[in-house]
Amino acid sequence: MTTNHRGTQPMADLHAPTGKAYIGGRWEEPASGTTTVAENPADETAITHVPACTGEDIDAAVADARAAADPWRHTPWPDRARLLTELAGRLRADAERLALIDTLDSGNPIAGSRADVAAAAEALEHFAGLGGQVRGETVPSPDGILTFTGRVPYGVVGRITAYNHPLMFAAQGVAAALVSGNAVVMKPADPTVLSSLEFARLADDLLPPGVLNVVPGPAAVGQRLVTHPDVPRIAFTGSVATGRRIMADAAPGLKRVSLELGGKNALIVFPDADPEVAAEAAIRGMNFTRTNGQSCMSTSRVLAHDDIRLELEELLAARMGALTVGRPEDPRIDVGPLAFRAHHERVTAHIDNAQRQGARLAVGGGRPAGMDRGHYLEPTLFVDVDPDMAIAREEVFGPVLAVLAWSDPDEAIALANGTPYGLTANVLTDDLGTALRAASDVRAGVVWINGPTPLPPGTPFGGMKSSGIGREHGLEELLSYTETQSVVVRY
Ligand code: NAD
Numbered sequence: 001m002t003t004n005h006r007g008t009q010p011m012a013d014l015h016a017p018t019g020k021a022y023i024g025g026r027w028e029e030p031a032s033g034t035t036t037v038a039e040n041p042a043d044e045t046a047i048t049h050v051p052a053c054t055g056e057d058i059d060a061a062v063a064d065a066r067a068a069a070d071p072w073r074h075t076p077w078p079d080r081a082r083l084l085t086e087l088a089g090r091l092r093a094d095a096e097r098l099a100l101i102d103t104l105d106s107g108n109p110i111a112g113s114r115a116d117v118a119a120a121a122e123a124l125e126h127f128a129g130l131g132g133q134v135r136g137e138t139v140p141s142p143d144g145i146l147t148f149t150g151r152v153p154y155g156v157v158g159r160i161t162a163y164n165h166p167l168m169f170a171a172q173g174v175a176a177a178l179v180s181g182n183a184v185v186m187k188p189a190d191p192t193v194l195s196s197l198e199f200a201r202l203a204d205d206l207l208p209p210g211v212l213n214v215v216p217g218p219a220a221v222g223q224r225l226v227t228h229p230d231v232p233r234i235a236f237t238g239s240v241a242t243g244r245r246i247m248a249d250a251a252p253g254l255k256r257v258s259l260e261l262g263g264k265n266a267l268i269v270f271p272d273a274d275p276e277v278a279a280e281a282a283i284r285g286m287n288f289t290r291t292n293g294q295s296c297m298s299t300s301r302v303l304a305h306d307d308i309r310l311e312l313e314e315l316l317a318a319r320m321g322a323l324t325v326g327r328p329e330d331p332r333i334d335v336g337p338l339a340f341r342a343h344h345e346r347v348t349a350h351i352d353n354a355q356r357q358g359a360r361l362a363v364g365g366g367r368p369a370g371m372d373r374g375h376y377l378e379p380t381l382f383v384d385v386d387p388d389m390a391i392a393r394e395e396v397f398g399p400v401l402a403v404l405a406w407s408d409p410d411e412a413i414a415l416a417n418g419t420p421y422g423l424t425a426n427v428l429t430d431d432l433g434t435a436l437r438a439a440s441d442v443r444a445g446v447v448w449i450n451g452p453t454p455l456p457p458g459t460p461f462g463g464m465k466s467s468g469i470g471r472e473h474g475l476e477e478l479l480s481y482t483e484t485q486s487v488v489v490r491y
Pocket of ligand 1: 161162163188189190217218220221223224238239241242243246259261262263295395397423463468
């Protein structure tokens with residue numbers, strides 16, 4: 001860690017060139033010739049300048065990716081896998097520097113950023129290990145005919161990421177596409193692009209030029225990537241609203257689209273659950289200490305049985321009130337600032353609206369006392385929440401938890417399924433039958449029973465209903481970057 005001119009705050013130790021995009025293995029000035037400021041959300045100071053790319057830069061990156069894709073696909077998969085494994089090793093070797101960059105850029109607590117670096121390396125290693133699974137089958141055929149299938153990469157994959165796990169999404173987002181033989185053009189989320197550029201810097205002398213490209217910029221840059229005629233496959237992580245837009249924009253080109261979208265995830269507490277265990281699960285499930293509650297998989301709705309609800313609410317209020325909010329690089333704090341000002345305003349508006357609609361604020365609700373600079377917000381608990389209130393239905397994507405009551409298991413399932421989302425759920429009970437019934441009735445792509453626990457590498461992840469299309473992290477994701485081709489041979 002280095003220090004800045006005031007000698008008090010940590011400074012990002014950046015190796016990627018300032019204000020440049022990574023295109024075709026070169027560090028390029030954006031076509032616009034302009035940059036924007038990467039801001040530290042903890043104190044609203046400038047960290048550095050990042051390129052303000054436009055559609056022109058996407059066009060350049062796609063052209064380079066297209067040229068690189070064919071030789072890359074003909075590179076034997078073990079060689080591709082070895083390069084990804086080596087890249088993972090570089091992430092691990094540089095973990096502290098990378099974690100600090102993410103923490104300064106995003107506001108995520110340093111412990112969360114360290115976990116993200118580890119997860120980024122793990123994703124590269126995992127998909128490197130799966131490389132040999134990109135294979136086909138033989139089809140029973142008449143004498144004199146041999147029929148087999150193979151899997152062909154798309155060529156250029158457009159990858160668009162969300163801002164809450166910057167480095168982790170950069171690595172997780174490209175690993176499967178690369179090992180299966182595609183070149184990638186990545187557009188990282190504009191509030192947090194630094195570690196994606198550092199990722200490219202670490203890959204620079206490993207991957208052939210054009211195989212990985214990083215083009216930062218606003219929504220219009222992503223839109224150009226989605227509509228580019230030479231990008232047949234789009235992989236997106238972000239909000240439902242943007243996912244919907246991307247699907248529409250990709251439709252004229254009949255592109256293959258996978259979408260990892262938002263959630264309003266339920267933690268269902270059955271009456272036999274231990275209230276202390278439930279409170280602990282609810283706090284962990286919110287990911288306060290990993291991403292300040294800005295997590296698609298946060299269980300932001302606690303659905304508590306009437307027999308346990310009041311005790312659970314008291315425990316939650318006490319524990320959430322005890323979480324310390326502060327500078328995210330300080331390992332003693334629990335929760336850092338939200339990632340950017342507009343998002344702080346958005347989350348605050350959700351809190352105000354919840355109160356207007358009659359939800360009762362049990363803890364938090366505003367800026368911590370004395371913290372006037374930075375996008376800080378107290379962990380916030382709402383009780384007396386009705387299912388039709390916005391706070392019970394809409395994704396807040398911040399440190400805001402709502403408790404809803406139920407008395408009958410069917411009601412609990414109806415509540416859990418009562419939003420358009422379907423990403424994750426968590427069921428707390430010691431009764432196996434109750435747990436498995438609930439798991440099968442809840443429309444969510446990932447269901448924990450007595451979780452949350454970390455998802456083991458390779459666990460398919462993705463949403464039902466409006467929370468997305470496709471599953472990532474496992475074999476299904478790997479194969480999704482390829483198309484089946486049948487070959488029929490007469491001999
Ligand atoms: P967002 O949808 O605002 O932006 C995501 C990305 O899309 C950014 O890079 C943005 O620049 C780009 N973008 C915006 N408009 C676009 C367009 N029209 N065409 C192409 N690209 C466009 O989301 P966000 O605020 O960065 O992230 C928060 C959201 O992401 C939350 O809803 C959260 O739940 C979701 N998320 C989902 C997962 C998951 O795995 N399911 C993971 C993390 C975040």
